Amino acid sequence: MSVPADLKYTKSHEWVKVDGDTVTIGITDHAQSELGDIVFVDLPTVGRALGASDSFGTVESVKTVSDIYAPVGGEVVAVNETLGAQSELVNSDPYGDGWLVKLKLADAGELDGLLSAEGYEASLND
Numbered sequence: 613m614s615v616p617a618d619l620k621y622t623k624s625h626e627w628v629k630v631d632g633d634t635v636t637i638g639i640t641d642h643a644q645s646e647l648g649d650i651v652f653v654d655l656p657t658v659g660r661a662l663g664a665s666d667s668f669g670t671v672e673s674v675k676t677v678s679d680i681y682a683p684v685g686g687e688v689v690a691v692n693e694t695l696g697a698q699s700e701l702v703n704s705d706p707y708g709d710g711w712l713v714k715l716k717l718a719d720a721g722e723l724d725g726l727l728s729a730e731g732y733e734a735s736l737n738d
């Protein structure tokens with residue numbers, strides 16, 4: 613699966629889709645493939661304030677448990693409730709139905725610190 617060009621990325625394998633002052637966050641295809649079969653996703657409650665780099669949940673696979681970090685700060689306005697029953701969506705559709713949370717962006721300037729698709733792909737080869 614290629615890295616979608618319309619998203620922003622972190623070196624810790626989260627992606628960000630910007631839609632006005634709201635961002636959708638998930639983990640990349642690379643991250644889900646490294647984790648293996650995902651069996652549980654722990655997400656924050658709506659209304660929680662997050663700072664950039666805050667851990668906001670975990671993804672549990674058959675191999676390990678990994679923290680998920682907020683690429684930017686903001687308030688949680690939605691969580692993907694479907695993942696409670698279908699955590700495998702993070703594996704099968706990481707950039708679509710497998711999204712994790714939506715944040716109301718606190719500071720749009722933080723987006724400038726994220727990687728482009730090309731930058732993220734290059735970071736995978738470091």
